[in-house]
Amino acid sequence: MCGILFGIQKQDAKSCQVYEKTWSTLQELNARRGPSAQDIHKITIAGNEPRGAETDNSQLEFYGAVLHLRGDTVTRQPHVSKSGNVLIWNGEIFDGIFVDHHQNDGRVLMDQLEAISDQGEKEHTKAFLDIMAKIEGPYAFVYFHASSSKIYFGRDCLGRRSLLWHRTIKEGTEGEIASLPFILTSVGYSTFRSDLLALEEVPADGIYSLRLGSEGEKLIARYPWVSSISDQSNTTECEYSMKLPFGRVNDHIPTEDELSDLFPEDIKFDQAHPEIVPPVTDDMKKAISGMIAVLGDSVRRRVQDIPRTGLPHDARVGILFSGGLDCLCLAAMADRFLPEGEAIDLLNVGFENPRSVKAKAAEEALALKRQKRLGLAAANSSTGSQTSRAQDSKYNVPDRITGYESLAELKRIAPRRHWNFVEVNVPFEEATAQRSEILERIAPLETVMDLSIAMAFWFASRGIGYIKNEQNEMIPYTSQAKVLLSGLGADEQLGGYSRHKEQFKVASWGGLIHELQLDLDRISTRNLGRDDRIISDHGKEARYPFLGANVVQFLSSLRVDLKVDLRYPRGVGEKILLRHVARELGFTRASSHWKRAVQFGARTAKMTDSGRSEIGQQVVDRGE
Incomplete structure (x- = not known):
């Protein structure tokens, strides 16, 4: 388990002040998810090219917090390769890619990604998706591929790990375009605390990519999960997709012969x-x-x-x-x-x-009155009373x-x-x-x-x-x-x-x-x-x-x-x-x-007399 935090921000004084305050809060929250180790990696980009020097352009920040649950020792992240690729990984690889119990699965995944890193952009995208589709286990991740200047991110096909995004988008000629700042985080907070954040869950319907472009705009693409080979070949949304590791629910309607012996009428x-x-x-x-x-x-x-x-x-x-x-x-x-x-x-x-306790007390009082009316009050022995008190906790x-x-x-x-x-x-x-x-x-x-x-x-x-x-x-x-x-x-x-x-x-x-x-x-x-x-x-x-x-x-x-x-x-x-x-x-x-x-x-529902019909409504009273 880890905390993932990633951001792209233009380096100008006006926008940095609000962004840095938001980033600091998100960093603290993600650190709670990964108390074993935390680290940060920054890359400054000018135009389409990642550079190590300061410029007036955009900066990529990668923050990873680690909860040590795999491998012999704590492995810090983000994982950064010699070629400049960066991975922050929040997940468990239970199958699909072999991970020895002495190894860290994020490190093993990074090694697999490095093996395909020098391929051309299209070939790399397909190879990358093939690797991710093999993984059995819950995950959310952010991966920067330096040579193509693309950020890949997403959740597993069931969405077992949280990943939120803050984005401002508009439609472009090639699809959705995100304006800066752009943030991905495992955990967030309500909009009433921030002038910046408008967080949504990243859909678990595919893996997404963000192409780093100039002038603060980034093109978003989605590579969807599909349920069959035929769906995969007919996908028109993008060039590549991934096959789900399970099929759709069996839609066979049981026949009378299949059901004939299952429901004898004489059994109660x-x-x-x-x-x-x-x-x-x-x-x-x-x-x-x-x-x-x-x-x-x-x-x-x-x-x-x-x-x-x-x-x-x-x-x-x-x-x-x-x-x-x-x-x-x-x-x-x-x-x-x-x-x-x-x-x-x-x-x-x-x-x-309190509502349940109050209702139970009233019910017991009514039952006692009935007992007294029927002359049964003496039946409560001391042992019985003690048992009742224990049970009425x-x-x-x-x-x-x-x-x-x-x-x-x-x-x-x-x-x-x-x-x-x-x-x-x-x-x-x-x-x-x-x-x-x-x-x-x-x-x-x-x-x-x-x-x-x-x-x-x-x-x-x-x-x-x-x-x-x-x-x-x-x-x-x-x-x-x-x-x-x-x-x-x-x-x-x-x-x-x-x-x-x-x-x-x-x-x-x-x-x-x-x-x-x-x-x-x-x-x-x-x-x-x-x-x-x-x-x-x-x-x-x-x-x-x-x-x-x-x-x-x-x-x-x-x-x-x-x-x-x-x-x-x-x-x-x-x-x-x-x-x-x-x-x-x-x-x-x-x-x-x-x-x-x-x-x-557990009796957390309706803990007070107010809001009895609010089950599907937004919580507007934040207890302040």
């Missing part, structure tokens, strides 16, 4: 009887074994070879742990691939929500309850693993105090829903909370894990949201398939950039095993009813494949857990 399903499961056909058995194989491989690649930077007993891997189906399967997989004596942190966050949110249930199942199937169940408890006052800062980190996404989700992830990834010691006492604990596994991507691909249910009701299997494809297409704009900016603010890196290229390809190729069968009730049909996987891994109770959005599970 409910949360009280999770042992009652849908029949498992031969096709489903193959899907289950295939899913366990590809998801296991994806987890393995994301937890192996993480350098140990703290004390020997510190956990290197944490899991954003609500106790739900997705994170529980990831925990079981991580247990398979980490050394037996090593701890894994399960980060479970709960918020003090203001942090006993739905995800805390589910988390402890799932922890018990984890301990049963993996008793030798040391599971640190970290209770991250967030008082209302602290949540309120951090609200403005969190809102800054999610910019330019600033809706009420973005904020409520981001608050849960920001506090969870910070990892400050409590764990139980061997005497079952709660003691303060701060997670040192730098890699955090997230289950994001499971609901989008396996039909876990209520909108999938609605589409199935309205348009049957065809509507469901359409919605699954839509979710995959827009995942970069809805979730990933925001989550990366939030989690990385603590010098942590989120990794998404459900979004590994092999996992996405496997799930996209499956027949839809093998992933999700919404003829079944809630807790059975959505993510039906993952529920079968959970049972195969030994989780009986958790296999029937319902989907609960993080803002409701």
